[in-house]
Amino acid sequence: IFLFDEPLSNLDAALRVQTRVEITRLHRRLGTTMVYVTHDQVEAMTLADKIVILNDGQVVQVGAPLEVYDHPVDRFAAAFLGSPPMNFLPATLVEASSDHARVTLAGAQGAGVEAQVDARQGRPGDQVAIGIRPEHLRLSHAGPIAARIVAVEHLGDESLVYLDYGKGHDPLVAKQQRSTELRPGDTRACLLAAEACHLFDQGGRAFARKQSPDGSRGTEGGMGAICTT
Known part of the structure; x- marks a missing residue:
């Protein structure tokens, strides 16, 4: 298992994009499990096969990136992914x-x-x-x-x-x-x-949606991103 703890946080924008691609290539070549901790939603969406969203140390939602994006369980998860936010x-x-x-x-x-x-x-x-x-x-x-x-x-x-x-x-x-x-x-x-x-609802919990806007649902795989506030 490889653990990445915000490895791109001190890089400029162009180098961050380049390094994200290199990490993706590395993951595919090695075929092993990687855990990637980040505050950056773009890194989570582009790198991960599965996202874990944490708020104050508590797990809010776990799922494939598009699944979490299209079907957030509460307002926190909905606002966390997406730029600009929901x-x-x-x-x-x-x-x-x-x-x-x-x-x-x-x-x-x-x-x-x-x-x-x-x-x-x-x-x-x-x-x-x-x-x-x-x-x-x-x-x-x-x-x-x-x-x-x-x-x-x-x-x-x-x-x-x-x-x-x-x-x-x-x-x-x-x-x-x-x-x-x-x-x-x-x-x-x-x-x-x-x-x-x-x-x-008034407490911030989401009502279950019937489908995403394009009718699709996400898939799961082998790199996980832990997103924290």
């Missing part, structure tokens, strides 16, 4: 069944959103949170959730758009294809597809 929107549960939930969003004129989850553990009136990753948040010129663009970061092949959808709420982040048409001060509608939404 958006969370406070809401009230209005309808709950074994295959979907419907909520009304706080600060969005009571706009309704659905999530494809098993919501039988919830009750109408419960305070919950809708979660959606930036790459799944779509922007349009018309829709029930209006938001004002407060900043745009152009990263070359894509843009990060920061949106204010209600007083007192954290800005939403949408990851969009490269665009020069999005400008601070503009208003856009946010579209949340039911199959892309996560739902968390």
Whole structure:
């Protein structure tokens, strides 16, 4: 067994990428078990066959990278993986069944959103949170959730758009294809597809999702990453 304890933490960005590739090649060539401890989610997602997420010394979730990414068990795991992190929107549960939930969003004129989850553990009136990753948040010129663009970061092949959808709420982040048409001060509608939404109860536990947005689930293998806060 090989143990790596944050081996890339003091390297610059370019060398970190190069060394990640070399570690992957080494693992494939040796065919042995490796345990990799890191605070860096990118290292965990790219290197590991299985991820263990720790919070205050307690195991939060264990699974293949895409399994944990698509099916986090709570808000901590959901926020830990993904850059930018998952958006969370406070809401009230209005309808709950074994295959979907419907909520009304706080600060969005009571706009309704659905999530494809098993919501039988919830009750109408419960305070919950809708979660959606930036790459799944779509922007349009018309829709029930209006938001004002407060900043745009152009990263070359894509843009990060920061949106204010209600007083007192954290800005939403949408990851969009490269665009020069999005400008601070503009208003856009946010579209949340039911199959892309996560739902968390008041204690932060996730309602079980029916599937990931692309319908896939992760696989397991032989390099493990232990992710800590």
